[in-house]
Amino acid sequence: MTQTIQSYIGGRWQGTQAASALRSAVNGTTIAHTHAEALDFGEAVEHARRKGLPALMAMDFQERAQRLKALAKYLMEHKEQLYAVSAHTGATKVDSWIDIDGGAGTLFAYASLGSNELPSGNLVHEGPVFSIGKKGGFSGTHVLVPRGGVAVHINAFNFPVWGLLEKFAPSFLAGMPCIGKPASATSYLTEAAMRLIVQSGILPEGSLQLVIGGTGDLLNRLNGADVVTFTGSADTAARLRVHPNLIAHSVPFNAEADSLNCAILGPDVNPDDEEFALFVKEVAREMTVKAGQKCTAIRRAIVPAKHLDAVCEQLAARLAKTTVGDPADERVRMGPLASHAQQADVAERIALLRQDAELVYSGKTDWVGDGTAQGAFCAPTLLACRKPMDVDSVHTIEAFGPVSTVMAYDDLDEALALAARGQGSLVATLVTHDTAVAAQAIPVMAAWHGRLHILDREAAVESTGHGSPLPTLKHGGPGRAGGGEELGGLRAVKHYLQRAAVQGSPTMLSAVTGEYVRGAKVNNTAVHPFRSYFEDLQIGDSLLTHRRTVSEADIVAFGGISGDYFYMHFDEVAAKDSPFGKRIAHGYFVLSAAAGLFVSPAPGPVLANYGLDTLRFIKPVGIGDTIQARLTAKRKIDRKKVDAKGVGQGVVAWDVEVTNQDGELVASYDILTLVAKRT
Template sequence: MSVLKSFIAGQWVGEKPAKALPSAVNGEIVAHTHDDTLDFKNAVEYGRKVGGKNLMAMDFQERALALKAMALYLQEHKKELYALSMHTGSTKGDNGIDIDGGFGTLFSYASMGRRELPSGNVVHEGPVTPLGKNNHFAGTHILVPRGGVAVHIDAYNFPVWGMLEKFAPTFLAGMPSIVKPATSTCYVTELAVRLMQESGALPEGSLQLIIGSTGDLFDHLEEQDVVTFTGSAATARKLRNHPNIINRSIPFNAEADSLNSAILAPDVTPEHEEFDVFVKEIRREMTAKAGQKCTAIRRIFVPKDQVNAVCDKLKEQLSKITVGDPSVEGVRMGALASIDQLEDVKANIQELLKTSELVVGGEGNFKATGDGTEKGAFIEPHLLLCRNPESGCGAHDIEAFGPVATVIPYDTI
């Protein structure tokens, strides 16, 4: 029985199994979270005293080189991450976004640090500004590391890139990180952290990993610390309103629900190249990562006289998408991250149907490709049409975080 471990205060912690984490592809158990209690007060102090000290013993240039070394090591072991990530429902193309995209983020910040930041740990920002009539006083801005820890709470859709996009700038800035991945896909994040540790480029205390609940972690944060969050708006509000976050004015940054739109201009018709580009981009955003991208298109604004043409073309494009086990040849869209997520998407589709109708999906004959997929978290692409948005359109407020988008007709720009 595989029990995932937290990496806290320089030690891998976790022996007793807790929650089982099933594969999104076939329902088989991939791993368990651990039931061991974590000492978050010690974790925060360790991050500040050990991680912070070790990071400040380096300068921007040295930390940039360390990021590059970690990226190279992860790249060498990406097949291990690919194999495990398949259980989250990710296809090869999806892994290119999450896993290779994660390496790319490390490389980018490493390059930025080498090119744009000085030696040492102080950045001079901006010119000198006179503050007195006779120029007896003047001021200028300098930027220095905060001296605290950064708590990163990540979403389930990007277990590698989601962690590394936050870790890279934090590390470069000389600030230790405490990472809490979403539970359903945390087994991929745990492997990535193990590989980063094996690389030898990770200073002691600069990265800690929480598997499971954050417990009383927020109670031990102080003014120098920061919290970043990716997930639902409801969870963001709950975390942001934690008494210690409010009382100490601890910086809290949230990336929450997104209802992105694509707009077809009124002068574009099916004869134009832009029409095909528009449709293909919607298909791609609906099906990449099974529609589980924060940037996925949820609302499709179309001139009223082009609604049928767009719906017909999207129906044609989406009918070509084979959904199933990512290891099967020809599969172009995998599963949602978990059964819980599948149920959540289905419930939100039902809410959307109160103001819209189905154009694609929901016919009742869907079957995912591959053995055992009936136990997986698969769903076909769903395209909806809100014919009378002036009478109400749920797509403006409801996000079905999967391969779901709604066509919304408009009269004028």
């Protein structure tokens, strides 16, 4: 009895009648069916808008970050259930780790990004503030706010868990309810992950829905507040991009498409160099991890013509050691392709590639494990093209499996031209130990490749590899790769937010952004701002300090303490010949003296100063100048955290302006502090 997997739409599981059979990639047995019932996508979109969106907007960035962290922990605690299902996709333990643990890891990463880098509330002040009027009464800035729409995520078959979660994490953080649609071939694993998510009860209802099967009229129901993302083939991306409704409503569409990624062996590398072995290892790994079914896998290995045979020989020897079969067998290092349809497609494309490339290596077909003869296996296949500038197929045809073509070049310029023949890729690797080669190649490669991985003996110690997208770095590429971007830290969150320019008085901009803007009205409090607890402190609470005149003794003492005897501070003759025409105080003395002016020394709610931002020394401070500081509460972030004693605390950023006796700004910066709560 096989399972009929279900969609999760409108707050309930839907679909009981079996439709298309989904076969185990390992032995061909039917393990699940998609459901036959048609879905009401009007209900799905309405549920996201009416239920999911209000629930998400009732929380702020900080609270949504906490939910992501809790969900990541829950999935990690129950991941063995997913590993058991993942085995049917042909994934080895390493493959499943990338997909399942990698998906949870992305949730953790965005939880951390949200907690550390996003404000309380649902508006991001992107800044900076520009003074538009001459008198300082009219300014402009930029803000980012939730779009108020729905994110539709259409995913590929190769990463059923990570594919869902890496798109969901930044969308959820940005306050957008999501509808995820996995590729059918491995959707049973995505559904298993979704069941855990629903079971956890961590996400608000309507914030994530799951579609099994086709998308029907879903895209017709979207409007300009919504977003569509796609991962898969370049052909499908091209069709979706011109969907009439998406065009009519200017619905943002982000594509991450399979591409002909490459690796270049630098002209400086010889067979006895460490980098040569690293190149061979990297190409072989990209061919065999996930059976080569990665949108980032190396499809073209570009090597100096004089080393082509040596590269092919070493690659073939390494691939020959790769045991292929049922991942349940501990000897196996590469499993099957994800489906039998994929198996047929890869075989067809290998045949097309062989018209312009010679076969160097094709592994044995005696797969390890019972029943594997009916599995969707494909032997690692290595091809070679000695005249790649004269043919097109190796630069246009992608076999989405354990297949790569080694191609020869005569000089570095030709290697770069060959890399560009792929018409845009997600990632390219350059293996070199010559900094001059890297400095010449990378600016050229950056125009055609979304991520550039420079590998040598130094980087290899910690390198995450050619094919590993990271939450902190952008994932995407130009041209054939889709022209889109995912991940990249907060960049991904901003893709799901709407940017708007705002103009008004500094006071109005402060009220709108929840952040003090220079020139806005301040509240000169009777109580020192450092004596206020987090809850009591208001944006704009301010202190104008007493004055201090800088003396020569101050400069001499600070030089003795710091060891900074720069001539501008101590050499009267040289200082007169400088643009300032006189000796000046150390910038860091001004910083320290300002702290002495505004710090409240007694123990109190301000617990610690943990950093400075935007520090600028605007004008020099000379001997005899008098300085004064203004300290103003600029921004508050409630991260909902407590210390070891259970005392709550928040983050407060303080705007500091240091002026001279003429009212001129001499130093400007933000101080970041932890401030205790009363309760």
